[in-house]
Amino acid sequence: MNAGSDPSIGPELDAPGLATPVPGQNEDLHAAPAAEAIPLTLEVIQENDELSGFIAAGDRVMEALGFTEHGFRHANLTGRIAFQVLSRLGFDAHTSNIACVAGYLHDVGNMVSREMHGQTGAILVYQALKPVVPPDDLATIVAAVANHEEAHGHAVSPASAAVILADKSDVHRSRVRKADGLEFDIHDRVNYAAEQSFLRVNSEVRTITLELTIDTEISQVMEYFEIFLGRMVMCRLAAETLGCTFRLTVNGAQLA
DSSP states (O other): OOOTTSSEEOTTOOOOOOOOOOOOOOOOTTSOOOOOOOOOOHHHHHTOHHHHHHHHHHHHHHHHTTOOOOSHHHHHHHHHHHHHHHHHTTOOHHHHHHHHHHHHHTTGGGGTOSTTHHHHHHHHHHHHHTTTSOHHHHHHHHHHHHTOSTTTOOOOSHHHHHHHHHHHTOOOGGGOOOSOGGGOOHHHHHHHHEEEEEEEEETTTTEEEEEEEEOTTTSOHHHHHHHHHHHHHHHHHHHHHTTOEEEEEETTEEOO
């Protein structure tokens, strides 16, 4: 994928400039001293050994269960796309940073179990960031982590909507772990068939379009809808939360 000057989002985008600090808590002479707030940036969160361990452990669980890659590649990509979605729609840097952090951390609950991993991950993130992130920002991050899966999630904020769109747009053959195509189940087959995925944000007409290039010799387009229809409905609702229309194109043809 090639970002270039086009208002689109893909894995090759450089890391966003995340430099907006989080406001510190108000001083209260009668309260216990609050922990010093850290700058809420992707780079700072990436340096958190505890959270990095959670992401790595979660991906090991997913590999053992036979799922596609859910490690640092997916975490970084989701965070950066979430940032770009909001920033290109005119949201301020701080809100975009919050979405970026939530996107990076959205799958840490996989280290416990795939089931309800959004809710489990929200608790893990809360405990890890509570000492250093102000309550309002922490609440937004936790809610975005908890609400990114279609079975139990909803676009409850701009940050949450951006995480949903970023997460669900990562359909690509690089996520498939199995080397032998004969072992592919439908999820592996659809991901392996996806040669290119591109999330295009048009701020002028307020559209968010997921553009896929699929090798139909490997997987038919109908297989994509068979397993991803719920995700696409969730993306549509997330786009609406951002005041946008969601569209899907496959091999150049608009399908939704």
